[in-house]
Amino acid sequence: MLYPRNMGATRKRSAPPSDSARLSVLVIADDPDVRESLAEWCTAEGFEVGTLADPAAAIKWIRSTEVHLLMLDLDLRTPKFDALELLRQIREVDDDVEIVVMPGGVPWETLSGAIQYRLAACMSPRSTREELHEMVVRIARRHPLSARQGESAGAATP
Numbered sequence: 001m002l003y004p005r006n007m008g009a010t011r012k013r014s015a016p017p018s019d020s021a022r023l024s025v026l027v028i029a030d031d032p033d034v035r036e037s038l039a040e041w042c043t044a045e046g047f048e049v050g051t052l053a054d055p056a057a058a059i060k061w062i063r064s065t066e067v068h069l070l071m072l073d074l075d076l077r078t079p080k081f082d083a084l085e086l087l088r089q090i091r092e093v094d095d096d097v098e099i100v101v102m103p104g105g106v107p108w109e110t111l112s113g114a115i116q117y118r119l120a121a122c123m124s125p126r127s128t129r130e131e132l133h134e135m136v137v138r139i140a141r142r143h144p145l146s147a148r149q150g151e152s153a154g155a156a157t158p
Contacts, residue, residue: 023047023140024066028058028086029073034102038071041129045136055081055089062093069139070097071123074114075104084110087117098139 025047027038035051042049050065052058055078061067070090074083083106090097098120103111111122120139123132 023068023136025049025069025071026058026061026065026067027051027071028055028076029053029071029102030076030078031073034073041132045133047136054078055086058086059089059093062090062097067094067097069120069136070099071102072099073102073104074106074110075102082110084113087114091117100135100139 023045025042027035027042027049029035029038029051030053032053035053039049039051047069050061050067052061055076062070072083072086076083076086083101087099090099099117100121100123101111101114101119102123102125104125121135123135127135
């Protein structure tokens with residue numbers, strides 16, 4: 001998991017590409033500290049951000065709202081879902097969303113099982129703001145949002 005202490009003050013860095021300023025991010029984690037620290041970072045970067053702890057609500061959100069980047073805590077466990085089941089259902093709903101996982105303390109089998117869902121990146125628990133910024137910039141450059149924006153002009157927000 002990304003620890004809030006790693007999300008402290010940062011040195012000055014280049015701005016993200018203009019396309020990433022419209023990035024829509026959904027953070028799914030059952031740890032409120034992880035959700036809050038990532039939401040604060042996304043907001044500070046100028047991204048639209050939603051946070052959820054409930055996997056079923058995340059599936060509904062993804063069905064009704066265009067999400068460009070999903071940040072998922074692989075240590076997520078609820079009575080009906082684990083992270084791998086959530087990844088499977090996310091891919092059924094949206095095959096294009098970029099997925100970044102936070103492995104936390106999950107066993108290797110869980111992380112290796114997640115790879116089949118075409119992950120964009122895997123965040124280290126020690127990721128800093130700068131590293132997170134560079135990762136998101138790389139994802140935004142690889143998949144320009146401007147072309148996708150026109151497809152989703154009528155997308156509803158939950």
